[in-house]
Amino acid sequence: xxxxxxxxxxxxxxxxxxxxxxxxxxxxxxxxIVRRVEAIQESKSVVDSARTFQAxxxxxxxxIRTAEELIPYELKGISVAEPSAAELKAAYEAxxxxxxxxxxxxxxxxxxxxxxxGEGP
Ligand SMILES: [Zn+2]
Numbered sequence: 001x002x003x004x005x006x007x008x009x010x011x012x013x014x015x016x017x018x019x020x021x022x023x024x025x026x027x028x029x030x031x032x033i034v035r036r037v038e039a040i041q042e043s044k045s046v047v048d049s050a051r052t053f054q055a056x057x058x059x060x061x062x063x064i065r066t067a068e069e070l071i072p073y074e075l076k077g078i079s080v081a082e083p084s085a086a087e088l089k090a091a092y093e094a095x096x097x098x099x100x101x102x103x104x105x106x107x108x109x110x111x112x113x114x115x116x117x118g119e120g121p
Contacts, residue, residue, distance in 0.1 A: 060096035
C-alpha cells in the first residue's frame with residue numbers, strides 16, 4: 001500500500017511522486033520547497049558577496065530560518081536539498097559565528113592601530 005510521506009494519507013490506488021508525496025502534496029508542497037531552496041541560494045550569494053557585516057549576518061539568519069522550515073520534510077524522509085537542510089543550517093550557524101569573530105577581530109585591530117600610532121602590521 002502506498003503512503004504519502006508528507007500527509008501520511010495511504011491507499012492502494014494512491015500514486016506517489018518520485019519523492020514519495022501524493023498528488024495533492026506534490027502540488028501544494030513542492031512549490032513551497034522550491035521557493036525556499038531558491039531563497040537559500042540567493043542568501044548564500046549575498047553571504048559570499050556582501051561587503052557589510054550587517055548584510056552578511058542577516059543573510060546567514062535568513063538561510064538558518066529557511067533551512068529550519070525545510071527540516072520537517074527531511075524528518076519525514078523527503079529529500080529537499082543537497083546538502084540537506086539540516087546540514088545547511090549547521091553550516092550557516094558556523095559561518096555566522098565566523099563572520100562575527102572576523103568582525104570582532106577587525107574591530108580590535110582598528111583599535112590597536114588607533115591606540116598605538118606608528119606601529120606597522
Ligand atoms: Zn500527501
